[in-house]
Amino acid sequence: MDIKKVLVADAVDVACTDLLKKHGIQVDCKYKLPKDQLIQEIPNYDGLIVRSDTKVTADVIAAAKNLKVIGRAGAGVDTIDVAAATEKNVLVLNTPGGNAISACELTCALITNMARNVAPAAESLKAGRWDRKLYSGHELYGKTLAILGLGRIGKEVAIRMQSWGMKTIGFDPIISVEAAKEFNVESLPLEKIWPQADYITVHTPLIPQTRNLINAKVLASCKKGVRIVNVARGGIINEADLLEALKSGQCGGAALDVFEQEPPTAAVTLEIIKHPKVVATPHLGASTTEAQIRVAVEISEQFIALTGKSKEFTSTPGVVNMDVMKNLKK
Known part of the structure; x- marks a missing residue:
């Protein structure tokens, strides 16, 4: 693939641009362009790199006369119209492992925070x-943690929370029962997970099959007082249903790093954030120095690999639309 000129549309670590330039690729950094300006700029570029801020819509892709590849310095690609890119034979890449440890560690921190009421007690x-009795908590030892999504992040969460003595069960339509067992997770159908879980954490992409995955019906199937964690994507948990479950006590607490709308302005979301049983953070899952460097380097390495000019960088593990890659190899 001939990649001569790349537009970096969101702030990424300088390691990304430095590596691309080192391999003879021209890089322009123009952050947070309004959609109309992005549409004007995009015909000039072979490649586009984004994070979360820039929305790569069908209109943007249609205007991209020379675009060959879109890279997401991160895991989720819900800000990219992958179908439109595929139709135009534009490759979409992400960095599937770059954020895993950081997202995992935040998940674990939120679980332990809920168990011991750290945030409200500190405030x-x-x-x-001096509210010692008010903020009495419970042990995680012996509790059951349900992990929805047993990929890189889910696996790392399981390993760490097992060290706290938690029993780990999970669900993933791709990871086999045998593979899950290798890291001590009992893989079960969803209907068997809900009644067992003391804590539920989600680590799936936001796709039609996972939107509103946790809803009123699911919450009603859970133990009274179940606690929910979401460091994945807003929309996987139905916020209105979660709020009602918090009010009734069916849900004993929630820790949320992501929301249906970001920054949140909807009344339901704001009420959830202010609820005394909720710990809320502003989408910090990948906000560590290490993760930012890692995803920046990983996306640039894949761009360089696509040029075929490097003996050091030869793989593209983050291909999202594999049909395009197959077409390129014909």
């Missing part, structure tokens, strides 16, 4: 109160 003490 109470700062406000001058």
Whole structure:
């Protein structure tokens, strides 16, 4: 693939641009362009690199006369119209493993935070109160953690929370029962997971099959007081249903790093964030120095591999639309 000129449309670590330039690729950094300006700029480029801010819509892809590849420095590609890119034979890449450890560690921190009421207790003490009885928690030892999505992040969460003495069960339509057993997760159908789980954490992409995966019916099937964690994507949990479950006590707590709308403005979302049983963070899953460098380097390595000019970088593990890659190899 002939990649001479790349537009970096969102802020990524300088390691990305440095590596591309080192391999003879011209790089222009123009961050957070309005859609009309992006449409004007995109015909000039062979490649586009984005993070979360820039939406690569069908209109943008249609205007891209020379575009060959779109790279997402991160895991989720819900901000890219993959179908439109595929139709135009534009390759879409992500960095599937770059954020895994950071997202995993935040998940584990939120689970332990809920168990011991760390955030509300700290705020109470700062406000001058001494609420020891109010913020009494519970142990994680012996509790059951349900992990929905047993890929890189789900696997890492399982390994770490097992060290706390948690029993780990999970569901993944791709990972086999035998593969899950290798890292001590009992893979079960969803209907068998809900009644067993003390905690549920989701690590799936947001696709039609996972939108509103956790809803009123599911929450009603769970143990009273079940706790929910989402460091994946907003929309996997139905926020209105979650709020009702929090109010009734059916859900004993939630830790949310992602929301249906970001930044959130919807009344339901804001009420969830302010709920005393909720720990909310502003999409920090990949916000570590290490993850930012890792995804920046991984996406640039894949761009370089596509040129076929490097003996060091030869693989593209983040191909999203494999049909396009197959067409390129014909």
